[in-house]
Amino acid sequence: MRVFNVLNLLLLCFSTEAQQLLPQSYDTLIYGNQVHLEGLGFYQTSHLRNEMSNIFLRGGYLSDEIKQNSRLAENQNGRIGGELSGEVVFKSGNPLTKSNENLGWIAKMGYSNVFGAQYSKDAFDLLFFGNQSMLGEEATIANTSAFNLSFYKAGFGIYNRKNKNSIVLNALFGGSYTGIDIDRGHLTFSEDGGEVEANLNMGIQQSISPSYFQGMGAAIDFELHAAIKDIPGISGAFQLSGRNLGVMYFSKVESYGVNSELTYSGFTLNELSDLANYSSSDFDTYIDSLGFSSSQFSGVRWVPGGTIQAGKIVEEGSEKVVQSFFGVRVLTNIIYRPMAFAGAHVTVNDWLALGGQLTFGGYGGFRGGMYAQTEFNNIQLGIGSEDVVGFLAQSTFGKSLLIRGVWRLD
Amino acid sequence: MKYYRQFIPLLAVLLVTIGCRKEQTxxxxxxxxxxxxxxxxxxxxxxxSTLEVNADNSIQFVLRRDIFDIDLFSLIDIPDTTIVQTFSIAFSSLSLAPGTEYVNQTEEHYFELEDAVLFKTRTKSGQALITVENPVETATIFEVELPGVTKNGAVFTQTEIVPAAQGNTPGVRSFVLDLTGYTIDMRGENGNSYNTLQSKMKVRTDPNGPAVVITNSDIVKFNVKFQDLTFDYAKGYFGSVEITDTTQLDLEALQSVAGGSVALEGIDFNLILSNGIKVMGQGMITQLKSTNYSGATITLTHPQLNSYFNIDPAVASWSSITPFEYPIAFNEVNSNINPFLAHMGSSYEIGYGIKVNPWGNISAGADEIFPGSRLKLRFEADFPLAVGxxxxxxxxxxxxxxxxxxxxxxxxxxxxxxxxxxxxxxxxxxxxxxxxxxxxxxxxxxxxxxxxxxxxxxxxxxxxxxxxxxxxxxxxxxxxxxxxxxxxxxxxxxxxxxxxxxxxxxxxxxxxxxxxxxxxxxxx
Incomplete structure (x- = not known):
């Protein structure tokens, strides 16, 4: 266990990001052995301001004003999601076969934790304001869902040393999985809080295998490139990439579900704490008393943080000082909206490039990003953010940090 | 090696960021x-039965509650009594052919009941435990009959077979006679006695057994134990008995009162002694004390308290009982009933004395108690519930x-x-x-x-x-x-x-x- 924790830390500390926005570059030069360290950490929200999420990250007290600022309007749904991941990639500089000197091999290992949630206004209000303002009224918590998945990956694949097309097959080792889905959810509180009429169709699932790896899976990473030709005013390359596209088999998942109309005799203080404390020994007893059925099963789940991105990328070694890049990204979960991005890459000199981009979609709305990339000797380093304002303003809706390092060994 | 150094600042920043201790949210x-x-x-x-609704929807406080309810059958207590009866022949020896009856004996069993004189009773429960010892070397047939002990007109009889003696060891048979529901004429064989139960024992040899010889040293032994006898009817003279006691009555509804006082209007309050037994007597209420939330007490006053009053016999039969009732009425003139009730006591202590047959057996044994006969003291209150x-x-x-x-x-x-x-x-x-x-x-x-x-x-x-x-x-x-x-x-x-x-x-x-x-x- 300790070994894996250290591995996590190292990956997250050293790694940098490749297939997210930092401008993907197209380089037809053939290199020798390379080590890529890629890291990504971001969260993005539709309504939850940074002044609130910062407190969740760093700790502290959420004042009423802070909560009010992140409150949804009537009939709105909020979204939040993010990822913390890192990868170490080794690209062999030697041809895999003598017959095809362009074919190299790739080995990689990494860790990823992806999470996402969407919630209704009343679900937010119930959690952060309590039931006092809902007495005698109906609270709607439908269309609320959440997931959290962590996993390790180890992969091997091949790539074209010249056009950089690649495909890697990864084995996934699931750490833990939690999923909540409320398809139908209406809670009507009596005037005195003494009764709650619930019309619910919801389920909670959590992997509970006693082994450290609670699931096994497979996923592919790939990159496909094509030079852009015959489009006036646009040069460079088109890239279609995918990451962590796969499935995970969980050997033991505990599932709680209810699909009926029930009347509960309110909550007591202890019961509220039991609900909040999922790991409490009283949780099973209490959830059973609420009319939930429980079962255990094994099954396959899509990896919710899988990424597909398509768009124009910049061309390394281009004589143009300014290059554009743009495209669209989708994640393999229902909470993430397709995100469009567009930006400009400026080559300042031989060792420095700067860039900026705008994005719209994902787990939130508009964001503005910047990055810097430097190269000296055999080292290429890049650091950037898809949400620069998020580091500066409390009223924004997320944070993003992307780091990439490439070490060309010979 | 120089390349590694370029990562050191980045590494330091990341480690500090991740390693920061997070306080709770x-x-x-x-x-x-x-x-x-x-x-x-x-x-x-x-x-x-405390409150009733009047025609105009107003509430009438109507309380009828028993303060005590005495079961006077406890006065007729027959202790467990054991009687040993033996029989031997008057001759030195006698040859008994199979089926020969050689014992036919009627006995009277007298119960010590202090000064009570019972002529007739009906057992509510109880039994006779009988053990018979047979000295002859053939089985004997034992027949017990209780003359005067009847149920639905039939005299109580029971027959048991007692095993043969083995050498000098007599054959022994024990059995139980259930006396529940039997009416017992306790006037004896001649009808002029009392507190007496008759029994007739018959013994004969087994008609299918061998002829045997019985000597005057062979003793037939009966052991009869009357046990746990209780009655639900009795006639006779129940003795002269005096009962004094204090009982407590709690009114739960008033236990939630913790202070203050109330004003009540139009109070009608009565204590009634009800005698459902055909027996003469006297009664007395010695005190009626109320204790409220604070432990403070108040005693009810009335000229008839603390002095005996006469109690006539009830008019009673098996089909109906009309108790004799003696009421003591309390009002604002003859008592302190208003402050007594305004005291809001939740606990009441009632002292009383009862004398049964204080003048001896002047009824010539005509005292009679039926299954539904009770001696009760109850209070009744009836007034509109107007509470200030x-x-x-x-x-x-x-x-x-x-x-x-x-x-x-x-x-x-x-x-x-x-x-x-x-x-x-x-x-x-x-x-x-x-x-x-x-x-x-x-x-x-x-x-x-x-x-x-x-x-x-x-x-x-x-x-x-x-x-x-x-x-x-x-x-x-x-x-x-x-x-x-x-x-x-x-x-x-x-x-x-x-x-x-x-x-x-x-x-x-x-x-x-x-x-x-x-x-x-x-x-x-």
Whole structure:
């Protein structure tokens, strides 16, 4: 266990990001052995301001004003999601076969934790304001869902040393999985809080295998490139990439579900704490008393943080000082909206490039990003953010940090 | 190697960022939880025959409650009695052919009953345990008959086979005669005795056994034990008995009163001694004492208390019993009944004396007690329920358990909310007393709001419901004590607008609902 924790830390500390926005570059030069360290950490929200999420990250007290600022309007749904991941990639500089000197091999290992949630206004209000303002009224918590998945990956694949097309097959080792889905959810509180009429169709699932790896899976990473030709005013390359596209088999998942109309005799203080404390020994007893059925099963789940991105990328070694890049990204979960991005890459000199981009979609709305990339000797380093304002303003809706390092060994 | 050094600043920044110790995140939420709900409704007393509804929906206080109810069958107590009866032949020896009856003996069994004289009884329960010893070397047939002991006209008989003796060891047979439901003529074989039970024993040899020889040293032995005899009918003279005792009566409805006083109007209150037994007697009420919420007592006064009055026999038969009743009426003129009832006592102590046959057996043995015969003292009250309350304190206690303060949701502050719906013409203030598991107060909270008295409706046949919400602010010291709280006492101090003419109606009720409106600090 300790070994894996250290591995996590190292990956997250050293790694940098490749297939997210930092401008993907197209380089037809053939290199020798390379080590890529890629890291990504971001969260993005539709309504939850940074002044609130910062407190969740760093700790502290959420004042009423802070909560009010992140409150949804009537009939709105909020979204939040993010990822913390890192990868170490080794690209062999030697041809895999003598017959095809362009074919190299790739080995990689990494860790990823992806999470996402969407919630209704009343679900937010119930959690952060309590039931006092809902007495005698109906609270709607439908269309609320959440997931959290962590996993390790180890992969091997091949790539074209010249056009950089690649495909890697990864084995996934699931750490833990939690999923909540409320398809139908209406809670009507009596005037005195003494009764709650619930019309619910919801389920909670959590992997509970006693082994450290609670699931096994497979996923592919790939990159496909094509030079852009015959489009006036646009040069460079088109890239279609995918990451962590796969499935995970969980050997033991505990599932709680209810699909009926029930009347509960309110909550007591202890019961509220039991609900909040999922790991409490009283949780099973209490959830059973609420009319939930429980079962255990094994099954396959899509990896919710899988990424597909398509768009124009910049061309390394281009004589143009300014290059554009743009495209669209989708994640393999229902909470993430397709995100469009567009930006400009400026080559300042031989060792420095700067860039900026705008994005719209994902787990939130508009964001503005910047990055810097430097190269000296055999080292290429890049650091950037898809949400620069998020580091500066409390009223924004997320944070993003992307780091990439490439070490060309010979 | 020089390349590694270029990563060091980046590594340091990341390690510091990730390694920062994160304090907990917390926020406040407002939750309303019900604690308890209770309804004190006037109709709850209907089953107690305490209150009745008049034609105009007003409430009449009609209380009929037994203070004591004596079962005088306990006076006719026959102790467990064992009788040993033996038989031997008058000759030196006798040859017995199979089937020869050689014992036919009737005995009378006398019961020691002090000065009671019983001629006739009916057993409610009880039995005779019989053991027979057979000295002859053939089985014998034992037949027991109880002359005068009948059920539905049939005399009690039972036949048992006793095994043969083995050498000098007699054959032994034990069996039980169930006497339940039998009427016993206790006047003996000649009809001029009393307290006597007859038994006839017959013994004959086995008609299918061998001929045997019995000598005068062979002793047939009967052992009869009358055990646990109780009766539900008796006739005779029940003896001269004097009973003095003190009994206590608790009125639960008034146990919630903790202070103040009331004014009642038009009181009609009676103590009635009822004799359902055909026996002469005398009775006396020695005292009637009321103890209220504060432990203070008041004794009822009346000229007929503390002196014996005569009690005539009931007119009774198997089909009907008409008790003799002796009433003692209490009113504002002959007693202190008004202050006695306004004392709001929840515990009453009644002393009494009863003499049965104080003049001896002057009925010539005609005392008679039937299954439904009782000697009772009851009180009856009948007056319109018009209550004028003066700082009357009513308490209601609720069990609660707030549990330990947990990290997920901790109470920070808030209030208890007492919601009331009142249709009594009484209003007042309230306070909450929080008690720990040992019943000790850990805090008292007072509300500045009031419970309003209900006004009369337009038809003047009921009071209109009034709703109030009383807020009891929970301060930090109370919050800290909440995990220890096991009971909440709601103490309501009520007053009526006037002390007279506060007639209560059928719809009179007080709904108390205690809620918490807590600000909870959620912590992750």
């Amino acid at each position: 917390s926020w406040d939420t407002n939750w309303v939880f019900p604690v308890v709900k209770d309804t004190l409704t006037i109709s709850q007393f209907y089953n107690d 309350a003066d700082n009357l304190i009513i308490i209601d206690t609720f069990a609660v358990d707030f549990g330990e303060q947990r990290n997920a949701f901790r109470v920070e502050s808030g209030s208890f909310v007492l919601k009331t719906k009142n249709t009594f013409p009484l209003g007042g203030s309230a306070e909450l007393i929080l008690l720990d598991e040992n019943g000790f107060s850990v805090g008292t909270i007072i509300s500045s709001e009031q419970i309003d008295p209900a006004p009369m409706n337009m038809l003047v046949d009921a009071h209109e419901e009034v709703e109030n919400e009383l807020i009891f602010v929970v301060n930090e010291s109370i919050v800290n004590e909440l995990p220890a709280v096991r009971e909440i006492v709601v103490k309501v101090r009520v007053n009526s607008t006037t002390l007279v003419n506060n007639q209560l109606y059928d719809n009179a009720r007080m709904i108390l609902q205690l809620l918490t409106n807590f600000k909870l600090k959620a912590t992750l």
